[in-house]
Amino acid sequence: MVKDLETRLRNAMPSGVDYCSVRYLAERDEAVAVRQDKPLPVSRSETTGVMITVIADGALGYAATCDLGEAGLAEAAGRAVWWAKQAAGRAVTDFSKIAWPSEQAEVTGPNIRPWSEVSLEARYDLLTQQCARLKTDDRIVDWSAGIWFASSDSLLLTSDGGRIHQTRHYTMPSMNVTANHGAETQTRSLGGHSFCQQGGMEVLDTFAFTSAAPRLASEAIELLTAPNCPTGSMDLILAPDQMVLQIHESIGHPLELDRILGDERNYAGTSFVTTDMLGTYQYGSEKLNITYDPSRPEQLASYSHDDEGAASEKAWIIKDGLLLRSLGGTISQARTGLDGVANSRACSWNRPAIDRMANLNLEPGDMPFNDMVSSIQRGVYMETNCSWSIDDSRNKFQFGCERGRLIEDGKLTSVVKNCNYRGISATFWRSLKGVGPADETVVMGTPNCGKGEPNQVIRVAHASGPAMFENVDVFGGAEA
Template sequence: MTQELKTILGSLKNPNAQWFSIRKMSEVMTTQVVRNGHPEANHIDDSTGYFIEAFVDGALGYAATSRSQTAALQQALDRATRNAQLTASLPVARLEREKVRPDAKGEYLGHQQKPFETVNMADIAEILTEASATARRSEKVVKSVAMASYGTRTTEIVSTSGAHTFQKISLCTGDIEAVAQDGGVIQKRTLGGLRGFSKQGGAELLDRNFFLQAAERVGEQALELLWAKECPTETLPLVVAADQMMLQIHESIGHPLELDRILGDERNYAGWSFVKPEDFGALQYGSPLLNVTFDPTVPEEFASYGFDEVGDTAKKEYLIQNGKLLRGLGGLESQSRLGLPGVANQRSSAWNRPPIDRMANINVEPGNSSFQDIISSIEDGIYVESNRSWSIDDYRNKFQFGCEFGKRIKNGELTETLRNPNYRGVTQSFWKNLTHVGTADTFAVYGTPYCGKGEPNQSVRVGHASPVCAFKDIEVFGGTQS
């Protein structure tokens, strides 16, 4: 907690707004990239700014500024107030300030064992250089990249009604990439393309052994894919590794359950949803094996926090239980507009954007099938890891995913490696075809720094954790390489 914002709050003149708040957000991230043994980037991003919300006659208005002088902040408050007045003249919904901006007070310090100040960029550059070299298992690996991005985000909010929250989280993302080429065949294997390693935590995550072991596996598998068989075009059982499940959850559960999409706010950009307000509490979304939670309380997961940015206290909620849809992903504004329960999820991408409904950590809860049980139950099927391509329609029905690495399952065993494994389907029938949910030992935590949505556009960090899962009757297909 600091006094700076309270002092600013007290210094601003406010003749016309009935309420206002100031959010100061500071994000300091270091990004280092090494390609083929040479530095590609050694970059520090230090972004700090102020976001002011003003409330007038049932409407909020916003203004953001990178300037810190009182005169600039006063201008921002005046602009926010004018925007609130304009919105109040033709609001999509009239809001009650006390309901949508509660007077939260508290502090949240995210999970971290070792501060980033304990490492220096030269040390990390050395680890990444070594990892880049390790991923280059042969001359056929034409490109090997190791990267890490790490730092902290601090968010402090004060309001004229006494709200004061302070949150600081530590973030770390990393990736290894190997592109292998043999004649006309080119294959790429990664640690997950940032989605494979995006967590909250400190410098303990920048572990040399982790990067080197990952680099060795990624490099070896890139080569293995060069000579692998093409994924067949068939309808088969599909076993999805946790690092691909994360994107399947994201696109076909997370986004369609966002209440602002259901309200139509996103129809011009991210899209609408096949889910209707009346579906909550009624719709059988998937197989009875499917249990999905919104859980911003998992310490190491990428989108954990104590409060969302409107002051709602973060807590775990079931979105889908035993396959039935229970609750949507909507913050206090969407809950007020729809009259439905939601979650604490109004967040912004940066200091210059308003908070909107976002996923935080959306997780599939572990089930009862061991990995061995899942594989041995399948006579002929496909196992896939690591997303490389994704696409879904604007109602979140018809999807298509491409993965980096596959295995054929024959007679209950993992057999030959497959390249270019793709699959497609329709959301509800896909989740109803869920046949096995892996046990906790197959459960893994992932995330992504890039979830895009909103107008103006906002890209936020989200987390996803899942066990390995199996689905029946899935349309799989390969690429066009010879």
């Protein structure tokens, strides 16, 4: 962070307003990939800008700009004040009554083996090797391996002296293999889009990047001739790389307080959860324990403070199945008088902060995967999300997985394809019968959670072990 810039940012804060924050972000990323043994061109980006938020006359206004000169910042500050005054007397709440956090922090996230220290040739060599290992059969028609890296440098300054500087690094490996025969196509991937963490090249080891290719290739081929997933109500075990989606869609989003407040009703949707359910509603069985947990530094959405400066601390959201707390940041907490968490976040400098689920984790249970399998007479084990759909209240869902295996008489048996299941959030989690222990928990995430107006796509994360549900409506593909 250049000192001159910080001085300029602080000087840009307008006088005569109730409160102001200036949030600077510089984010760089680089994507390297090899497809069908041919290199894809390196793609890099760097985005830099500032979001100025002003509270004046009881209302909020913002302006974002990529012009970091004095004149550009002054113009943005003036525009933010203008917007606040336009909204005065017509805003959803009296923003001047909000107690804004004011803290100091200097934080750098994990980055044990920085990708910037690995030469371009070495990166391409690694990906070329892995890509080649995916092409094991003539029926494999597309195959690729890639790594996406990003790093962010953010500085939040507030008019009451707050200063939070965070530097973070992110790595997301990917691998895809597609097999085809006639009108049948099946794809296997490395964890869908969920195998990503903070850190450098060490993240590849976490997700066994260099040993996955042969398995994925053989599984894609195997799926080509596999029967469809059976139809019926039966027991279901979800692998961690499907649980990440299940937690995200049917617990994370419905508990975001801005959805409950109605802000998202025109786009991402509302929620079946209402504020009066907090502290009284049995969200799931006693096996369901969910935390907002920023304490794992490697997890994708770990941070010391959110984008409004609130300090992040672990909080129980659901304990023994009982709903305790929703996911709302400083503004939503003030609007409702409810407890929340530090999850007011923006995807970049050019978007205002809104409530986001951040790290939302399923706490480990006491039922190892093998015990789950042995307890089931007839069921399905599904892994790796490939399809997701849920209603705007986050209730009626249908999710699909890349691969399944039948469970018969307590044993994993044949492979099945086109695995889907459907349910209703309000009742689904009550059928949770077991959660894997800590040593089966995988720390995953996704860089692509969409929400907000204007639209924002942001990093969120979920840790989970395998989980077992009873009497779930499962089905396969082909004719509807």
